[in-house]
Amino acid sequence: MPLIRKPSPAAPDAVPARDPLAALRDGSPDERFAAARAAGGLPGGVPALAGALSREADPRVREAILTSLSRAGTPEAVAAILPHVHADDANLRAGTLDALRVVPGGLGPHLPGLLADPDPDVRLLACDLARGLPAGEAVALLVPILDADAEANVCAAAVEVLAEIAGPDALPALEACARRFPGDPFLPFAVRIAAGRIGARTPAPDE
């Protein structure tokens, strides 16, 4: 038996009859959804979407707002998305990260700030976002996390990404990181697996 999603009573792509920016503010959920999809390309659309994102409670409308903001991809749009990585609502956090992953032009300029955020949960999520960078840039951002971040879970998130992209130059930092948290049950396991994967894809010197 399939999982059933209740169909929307109105066609989701219907163009709102009224001004989309006004509908975004006080329309019905279907009007707000359609307005969110339309607003990204309108003058004043990004600030309106930014405001709507802060007050919107309907997950479907929020997803549409995040999609429009990430498609807009302007610094203003990215700045509107970023604060929601702190959201208490796991659904909004997940949507925010999904939106940030697909921002045209990437998140490169914003990642150092996110990796230095006072909130360890934001730093942890930022490690995952570093996957979207070219490997060399991501390694350069994540190895210092291994060296200095005070939270084992943040380091573990960095290890997760480095296991996929780093070369043998990262091995000393990985091993030192595991030693920095001697009581942590997960990091030694993760570092051992990461080192094995890095070694497996590193050609022998005479190859």
Place this chain on the structure above:
Amino acid sequence: MTEGKPKRVLVVDDAALVRLYYRDALERAGYAVDEAMNGLEALEKLLVAPVDLLVVDVNMPQMDGFTFLRVLRRQDLPVASIPALVTTTEAGPQDRAAAREAGANFYLVKPVPQDVLTVYAGLLCGDAP
């Protein structure tokens, strides 16, 4: 774990090394383990092959762990009542309340020691001594 057919566990986490860490512990304790990278993939897998226990992360792309549990618990299907152990880095009281509201049976803060994971797995699968 008791003799016979091994109990099945679905580990739902976007971090490959975490999935491997849980798999390592659970398989050594006698469980059969499958993996999903997010809530959507987990729902798809559960409809094909129900399990005895879910080990679920919270922050995942496409569908987070709480949304996954809410959707699962709403289904009029036997899979709706599979026990779920949430493991997450989110340790605040609001996160614990959200986990309970979503339908988690237990909530463990990462990093979860492997022996703790298997003890809770045993409790939720009815294998505890």
